[in-house]
Structure formats: structure tokens, C-alpha cells
Amino acid sequence: MKLFDPHIHMTSRTTDDYEAMAKAGIRAIIEPAFWLGQPRTKVGTFEDYFQALVGWERFRASQFGITHFCTIGLNPKEANNPNVAPGVLELMPHYLGKDGVVAVGEIGFDDQTPAEEKYFAAQLELANKFDLPVLVHTPHRDKKRGTERSLALVKEQRFPEERVVIDHNNEETLPLVLATGCWAGHSIYPNTKMDEPRMAALVKKYGTTRMIVNSAADWGVSDPLKVPKTAQAMKDVGVSDADIETIVWNNPIAFFGQTGRIAAADLGEAAKIDQAQLFEGNSVLRGQTPVRT
Amino acid sequence: MTSLLDALPSTARAWVLSVAPDDRIALLGAFSGAARNVGKDPCAVPERGTWGADELARAALLVRGAASVSPEELYDRGDNRERQAVLRALPLLEAPERFLPLAVEACRTNVLTIFEAIACENPYPQRHFPEPNWNQMVLKVAFNGLALARIVGLAARSNDELARMASDFAAERRAAGRPVPADLGSVMKGETT
Numbered sequence A: 001m002k003l004f005d006p007h008i009h010m011t012s013r014t015t016d017d018y019e020a021m022a023k024a025g026i027r028a029i030i031e032p033a034f035w036l037g038q039p040r041t042k043v044g045t046f047e048d049y050f051q052a053l054v055g056w057e058r059f060r061a062s063q064f065g066i067t068h069f070c071t072i073g074l075n076p077k078e079a080n081n082p083n084v085a086p087g088v089l090e091l092m093p094h095y096l097g098k099d100g101v102v103a104v105g106e107i108g109f110d111d112q113t114p115a116e117e118k119y120f121a122a123q124l125e126l127a128n129k130f131d132l133p134v135l136v137h138t139p140h141r142d143k144k145r146g147t148e149r150s151l152a153l154v155k156e157q158r159f160p161e162e163r164v165v166i167d168h169n170n171e172e173t174l175p176l177v178l179a180t181g182c183w184a185g186h187s188i189y190p191n192t193k194m195d196e197p198r199m200a201a202l203v204k205k206y207g208t209t210r211m212i213v214n215s216a217a218d219w220g221v222s223d224p225l226k227v228p229k230t231a232q233a234m235k236d237v238g239v240s241d242a243d244i245e246t247i248v249w250n251n252p253i254a255f256f257g258q259t260g261r262i263a264a265a266d267l268g269e270a271a272k273i274d275q276a277q278l279f280e281g282n283s284v285l286r287g288q289t290p291v292r293t
Numbered sequence B: 001m002t003s004l005l006d007a008l009p010s011t012a013r014a015w016v017l018s019v020a021p022d023d024r025i026a027l028l029g030a031f032s033g034a035a036r037n038v039g040k041d042p043c044a045v046p047e048r049g050t051w052g053a054d055e056l057a058r059a060a061l062l063v064r065g066a067a068s069v070s071p072e073e074l075y076d077r078g079d080n081r082e083r084q085a086v087l088r089a090l091p092l093l094e095a096p097e098r099f100l101p102l103a104v105e106a107c108r109t110n111v112l113t114i115f116e117a118i119a120c121e122n123p124y125p126q127r128h129f130p131e132p133n134w135n136q137m138v139l140k141v142a143f144n145g146l147a148l149a150r151i152v153g154l155a156a157r158s159n160d161e162l163a164r165m166a167s168d169f170a171a172e173r174r175a176a177g178r179p180v181p182a183d184l185g186s187v188m189k190g191e192t193t
């Protein structure tokens, strides 16, 4: 079965991860722009990060047969830093029109401050202008309230709900999201947020409509194979193959591709692994025997 | 320029020509959005290898709009395919020697497709690279397992230092028990034909 991980921060991961992901059936991924574990102090470092998302990381993924898309945005944590936030917002239009940029994100709330709300709203406007969906991060603390406020802001701004995915849901927030037209993302983590059996139970209870699963793997304790592991967990409790495929492949493509930014041709682009031409030098294969498929 | 447009399918050509070359904002938008308008199908460009339709359209947009946008800014903010298009267009721009720092910097990339765009089927390095940069580029082509025949003007710019570097590279490979690229021989001998 082909798998799509629509939320994973590959700049923090190794080539071993890429190899394992490809082996487990992951064919496409989306890397949302987020914070890097420590706050940035300059707009320029954001630009270099955006560059990596549309450049080097895309190439790195392609060497393992994985198509790499990304989202561009000012994350809620750093929306609170007046030294970078306005500059990043000005930078975004230079990147939102690029190939492989499939949404604005991650935006949303973290501490739920006025600054976060301001940049959340401003980025919904940008998404409108560039005809893109949005990826909304929900806070770890005071999560239910943050989710309610996110849904309310989307409504207030009259941003089309079918173009919004609210991410990192749990048992308490999922019904709130499904009661709107927004999509519901679930980040499957080793210890927190959501795990595979709980996710499988949610699918049995709520079905597959507007349901999305991701690993959200990054520089913290996380697991880039959580999408395949969750697919297995769903199978174990009797979810049909067709329903599993809807969640781990069709839904992310339907959501992130709804404004035409994911072409079938893109999904095939990196499908043929031919590392032979990259066998040394500055490619990621520093002198190993190339893999051919 | 004419040859670039000729290599495009007619609908893609019409799209490129519909973008006003003096409208900076329109040019920047079209440059980024080219693939969504003309696709990425391979197109044969006479004596320049095979380019994606998007690369071809982007190169044509840059050449036509060179008074309004610079290759440096398009490269600096470009994704991989945008950067490839800029590098392929360099020899077609007026007074191309102005862009030597950009071309030399591009050779330092880790993205192989970007390196190929400047080093392979591109007459720019032969015409403008100083010898040390030329030699590094040729060695990097060999190092990455690309065919040396893809370099424009390889024989014409052979030199003793490059021959020495190629021989050392071959010796390093032999010492490691690893294969020496078959096409390295002519460079090692410094052959000019």
C-alpha cells in the first residue's frame, strides 16, 4: 500500500529514516515550516530555512524515491517575536507561488496571545490570495480552548473550512473539528498526543471522512514510521483496506491537492529510484554502492 | 532565444509570449508558476540536451525579461528547478561574463540536478570559467559519476594541472579498490582533441 505522511520535519531526520520510510511504503511527504527547537533571531535564517524546504530537502527526499512537498508559514511560537514576525510575513509571498508549496502553515495558536491571533489571521488572508489551504497547529497546553479559538477565527475570517486542516487532534478536540467543515489531522507520537491503538479506535468511531494521520516527526522524540504503524494498527482492529487507503493516501492528496498544487505527475516524479548517478561526491551517498530499482 | 521558444510546444510558447517582459511582478509570478502552466514534459533543445518544459519556459522568461529581473535574484529565491533554468539561460544573456560569481557558486551545490545545469550541455563554463574553477568543475563531474562527454569544450580547455588532478583522482580510486571512471583517460593525458 502506498502511504503519504502529510506532516513530517525531514530537515531533522537522517538518510536512515528516508530509507526506512521508503521501505515501509511512504511515497510522498509534506514538510510544514515550523520552529526549530530553539528560537530564531533573524529573518534571514527563516529565508534560508524556506530555501532548504524547496531546495536541498526536496532533492534529498527524491534520492530515496519520496516526493517532498512543503508548507510555508510563520509558526505561532515565533509569531510572538517582533524582531522576526513582520519580516517573515513579507518574505512569504516570494515562496507561496512555488511548485511543491501546497499550503500555508503551520499557523495557529501556541500560548494563545494577541500576536499569535494577529499573524494567524494575516496568514489566512495570504492563503486566500495564493489560493492555498492552511495547516493549523493546535497547542499542547490548553488544547481544547486553543482548538475552539482556531475554529472560531476561521469562521470569523470567512475562510473556507474545507481548506483548513486542524492538526494534532485528540479524543476531546476531534468532535469539535468534525462538527465544522474543517479536516482533522492526528499526529501519532511515541509518548504524547496520540498513539496507534487510540487512533484506530477513533477511526472505528468516526469513520474516514476528513480524517488524516501523520507522524509529525521532528528533532524531538518521535518516529517517522508512525503512518505505516498506524495503518497496521487499523488493520489489526478490522478497519478495511479501502478505509485505510482513504486515510493514509487519498485524504491527504484530496486535502492538500484541492487547489491544484499536487499533480499526479509530481507523485510519480521521484518514484523511480536511481541512485547510481549520485554515487559519491556531494550527494548523500558518500561512496556506498548505489541502489537501483 | 528564438531556439528556446522553438523548442517549446506551441501552447507553452504562447503562454511565455503572453507575459509582458517589462512587468516585473508578472515575470516573477510566471517564473515561479511556470510548471503549472506548461508542465514538465521533456523538450529537446538543439545542442543543449533535454530540458523540462518548465525550465525552458523559465529560461525564455528570463532572457526576454532580463531588463526587469536579474538572474541573481531568481537564483537566490529559486527552488531547484528554477535555479536549473537560470543556469541554463546564463550563456544566452547579454554580457554573460557578469554572472561568473553566480555560475561558480552554483558549482558548489549539493543538488546534483543544479550542478548538471551549469556543468553539462552548457557552454558557459568553457567560455568564462578561470582555469581553477574549470578544473574543479570537471573533477566534480567525474567524481559524481556523470559522463565527461557532457561537458562542453572539455578537450579545448584541457591543461596540465587538470591532467594531474585527474591522475591523482584515479590513483586514489585504485588505492581504495574502487573503479576508475572509464572516460577519465583522455583528461589524464591532457589530450586536446
Ligand SMILES: [Zn+2]
Binding pocket: A007, A009, A032, A034, A106, A216
Ligand atoms: Zn509540526
